[in-house]
Amino acid sequence: MAIKTLLAAACLLALSPPAAIAEPLVQHQRAEDQATGRGYVFDPDPLSSTRAHYGDPGYVNNHDQDSPQLKAARVQVPLPGLGKDINGKYQLVGPWAHCVAITDYDSCPHETAPVFEYTRDNPAFEAVNAYFHIDRMMRYVNQTLGLAIHPFQYAGGVRYDPHGLRVVDPKDGKTRTEANARYAREDGRIQFGGGSAHGAVSDEPDSPDFAEDGLVVIHELGHGLHDWVTHGAPADYEYEGLGEGVGDYFAAGYARDHGRWRPGDPEYHQVAVWAGEKRASNWHIGRHYPADVVNAGNEAHIAGQYWSSCNMVARDAIGGPAMDRAMLVGLAMTGRHTRQDQAAQAVLKAAEALHYTAAQLDGIRRAYTESCSYGVAGWPPPAKIGGAAPGRQTGCDYLLDLDAADPQWTASVPLQDSDAGQDLRLELDWTPLSRLRLGGPAIEMAWPQLSPGKASWDLTPLAKIAGAGRKLILSYTRDDGRVRSQPLALCLEGKTHSLPAAYFAASPFVGRLAVDVGNYINASGTLRVQLEDNRLPGEPSAAGELQLAIVDPQSRQTMHQYHANFRQDRKVPGLTVPVFRIDIPYADIGPYSGKLLQLSYRIGEARSPVATYPIIGRMASPDLPPPTFANIDHPDAGEISAGAKIDRLQPGDEVALHWEIVGQKPIVMTQTYSGPAGGQLRFAAPSLTKNHVTRWDRAVYAYSRLRTYYEIRRQGRTLLSPSQDLMVLIDRVPVTTSRQSP
Numbered sequence: 001m002a003i004k005t006l007l008a009a010a011c012l013l014a015l016s017p018p019a020a021i022a023e024p025l026v027q028h029q030r031a032e033d034q035a036t037g038r039g040y041v042f043d044p045d046p047l048s049s050t051r052a053h054y055g056d057p058g059y060v061n062n063h064d065q066d067s068p069q070l071k072a073a074r075v076q077v078p079l080p081g082l083g084k085d086i087n088g089k090y091q092l093v094g095p096w097a098h099c100v101a102i103t104d105y106d107s108c109p110h111e112t113a114p115v116f117e118y119t120r121d122n123p124a125f126e127a128v129n130a131y132f133h134i135d136r137m138m139r140y141v142n143q144t145l146g147l148a149i150h151p152f153q154y155a156g157g158v159r160y161d162p163h164g165l166r167v168v169d170p171k172d173g174k175t176r177t178e179a180n181a182r183y184a185r186e187d188g189r190i191q192f193g194g195g196s197a198h199g200a201v202s203d204e205p206d207s208p209d210f211a212e213d214g215l216v217v218i219h220e221l222g223h224g225l226h227d228w229v230t231h232g233a234p235a236d237y238e239y240e241g242l243g244e245g246v247g248d249y250f251a252a253g254y255a256r257d258h259g260r261w262r263p264g265d266p267e268y269h270q271v272a273v274w275a276g277e278k279r280a281s282n283w284h285i286g287r288h289y290p291a292d293v294v295n296a297g298n299e300a301h302i303a304g305q306y307w308s309s310c311n312m313v314a315r316d317a318i319g320g321p322a323m324d325r326a327m328l329v330g331l332a333m334t335g336r337h338t339r340q341d342q343a344a345q346a347v348l349k350a351a352e353a354l355h356y357t358a359a360q361l362d363g364i365r366r367a368y369t370e371s372c373s374y375g376v377a378g379w380p381p382p383a384k385i386g387g388a389a390p391g392r393q394t395g396c397d398y399l400l401d402l403d404a405a406d407p408q409w410t411a412s413v414p415l416q417d418s419d420a421g422q423d424l425r426l427e428l429d430w431t432p433l434s435r436l437r438l439g440g441p442a443i444e445m446a447w448p449q450l451s452p453g454k455a456s457w458d459l460t461p462l463a464k465i466a467g468a469g470r471k472l473i474l475s476y477t478r479d480d481g482r483v484r485s486q487p488l489a490l491c492l493e494g495k496t497h498s499l500p501a502a503y504f505a506a507s508p509f510v511g512r513l514a515v516d517v518g519n520y521i522n523a524s525g526t527l528r529v530q531l532e533d534n535r536l537p538g539e540p541s542a543a544g545e546l547q548l549a550i551v552d553p554q555s556r557q558t559m560h561q562y563h564a565n566f567r568q569d570r571k572v573p574g575l576t577v578p579v580f581r582i583d584i585p586y587a588d589i590g591p592y593s594g595k596l597l598q599l600s601y602r603i604g605e606a607r608s609p610v611a612t613y614p615i616i617g618r619m620a621s622p623d624l625p626p627p628t629f630a631n632i633d634h635p636d637a638g639e640i641s642a643g644a645k646i647d648r649l650q651p652g653d654e655v656a657l658h659w660e661i662v663g664q665k666p667i668v669m670t671q672t673y674s675g676p677a678g679g680q681l682r683f684a685a686p687s688l689t690k691n692h693v694t695r696w697d698r699a700v701y702a703y704s705r706l707r708t709y710y711e712i713r714r715q716g717r718t719l720l721s722p723s724q725d726l727m728v729l730i731d732r733v734p735v736t737t738s739r740q741s742p
């Protein structure tokens with residue numbers, strides 16, 4: 001189906017164009033200032049409430065002009081919780097919704113009496129319409145469903161600007177409103193765009209103001225609910241459109257609850273027809289997961305319809321409040337990289353945790369596996385967690401107390417005969433930012449502990465890196481990554497530290513659990529430390545300080561110290577949780593192989609724990625460059641068919657180049673250099689074997705992981721070079737799924 005091309009940009013985290021910030025001055029509200037007013041709205045839109053079709057006489061946008069039909073389509077509603085402004089006038093500011101002007105165009109009305117009655121051609125109409133639908137939905141979630149979900153970016157009601165969406169018009173580079181709407185994750189506010197009457201950027205000749213459509217309001221609020229319930233980690237654009245599907249699900253459910261359309265009406269399965277969206281809520285019919293979702297051209301608004309449609313089948317089966325509650329509690333168990341089938345598993349788990357009846361659970365399961373093809377039934381059991389207490393609230397399978405004395409947490413996966421020689425990996429996704437894979441028994445470095453019948457990973461250092469207040473979402477895969485276990489949510493709690501531990505930029509060989517000084521680090525000869533600032537978005541910029549100490553593991557004496565100051569800039573576009581990279585001079589760590597490195601940092605008043613990492617690897621000669629490859633410019637991935645190059649050689653150098661391909665015996669190639677000083681030698685690349693497989697997007701990628709370094713015999717001495725870790729892509733196989741019989 002055709003979707004306006006401009007909509008492809010909707011709901012993306014994007015840089016907002018510069019705009020004057022003109023928020024109304026909000027007085028501290030006393031309880032007696034809150035009044036229930038009244039106003040006119042569309043409920044949920046002028047077509048649904050009248051069962052009219054777009055294009056019927058009077059039921060067209062007509063550049064925001066009023067018509068007798070649209071005037072009559074308004075519904076008078078109570079507006080609860082209204083506060084007063086500094087001049088004593090009533091405004092659309094309440095405990096659940098809060099009209100603000102994000103740009104210099106203020107369309108939030110102020111009235112001496114709490115009566116907000118306008119016709120749809122008045123820009124204040126959209127302010128009232130959005131207030132009413134946001135207030136009602138937030139009360140439904142918090143009071144009817146009993147789930148405390150509200151913005152974490154600020155206190156008070158959900159902030160929205162009824163005419164605040166601004167974009168740069170590609171035609172002339174000017175900033176103007178857009179016929180669209182957007183939930184902004186960077187500040188938790190909803191921006192609605194104006195339509196053609198306001199000169200909006202649009203490829204439609206006659207588009208309405210978007211806050212006029214209550215289903216658009218609920219869709220955008222759905223993005224907010226998804227953001228808030230995941231603590232800022234909703235799966236976003238590239239992950240199968242889950243976020244768009246969540247917004248569409250709540251909008252479709254809201255429309256369904258109004259009961260205006262019947263199953264035979266085309267509008268029954270179309271959401272936001274008045275705004276021109278027509279998102280389908282029966283898109284699953286004749287389609288299969290994952291093929292039709294991943295083949296949606298990476299268009300999240302199309303792919304997301306599968307999620308909303310499948311969940312509407314479940315909602316019809318078990319009822320709106322039950323399904324809405326399971327949806328929100330299930331989403332709380334998901335993270336940034338959650339795909340639709342994982343989210344389905346989480347919603348089912350939530351329904352079990354909420355003690356739904358067998359009939360309700362069956363209704364959800366049948367929607368997912370019979371109406372749709374999420375295949376949730378055949379998933380392997382979850383990993384076993386050792387040393388952790390059961391979670392205390394829904395959405396947490398286990399509680400990991402970071403303040404516990406000497407904690408030790410493990411995740412174990414049962415091994416079966418067919419695992420021999422296969423790739424088995426544990427995948428962790430911790431909110432809000434990171435993802436890490438721990439390798440399996442056959443292929444990777446020996447991180448797991450192997451014992452008869454099971455492989456166990458030590459989660460303790462990872463939990464400390466992730467930090468208090470975060471969740472580890474943990475699942476494992478076998479073979480090629482296509483079969484994934486049921487995910488577990490591990491909730492991290494602790495009072496002592498508010499920042500996660502610092503760590504070294506991951507190498508594919510060593511990960512984050514040690515510092516390998518033998519490995520090539522970066523071109524300027526420094527080692528790179530990463531910090532993740534998990535303070536809430538919106539906190540001000542602050543100065544930070546990194547402390548580094550080298551400690552002898554036997555005597556526990558400090559042998560060396562280093563510290564670096566950095567400035568924390570909160571205005572990193574596109575990132576809700578900034579990652580900082582601080583380069584440490586090689587000389588402050590390199591000579592201390594075999595010792596322990598202790599890292600800690602603070603940002604403002606917040607402090608990290610002290611993280612201790614072993615320093616491993618042989619120190620390289622500072623005079624030698626690492627091996628280089630003709631076609632690579634990035635140390636983690638590349639193409640090495642043109643072979644390796646060793647530079648800056650002296651006459652008489654005997655060069656031994658080492659290729660350590662993971663899982664096989666090292667290959668050593670030797671040559672003697674006889675050219676002029678400063679010249680180079682070339683070595684042909686060996687044939688590479690696949691030893692690492694990962695699934696990404698719509699394909700399975702097979703890599704060869706290897707490390708290269710060389711030794712030089714020069715004037716009776718042996719010099720060691722820095723090493724270079726590589727992941728070379730061997731092949732890419734598209735994921736295909738066989739269609740199930742009807």
Ligand SMILES: [Zn+2]
Nearest residue numbers: 010011244247
């Ligand atoms: Zn959206």
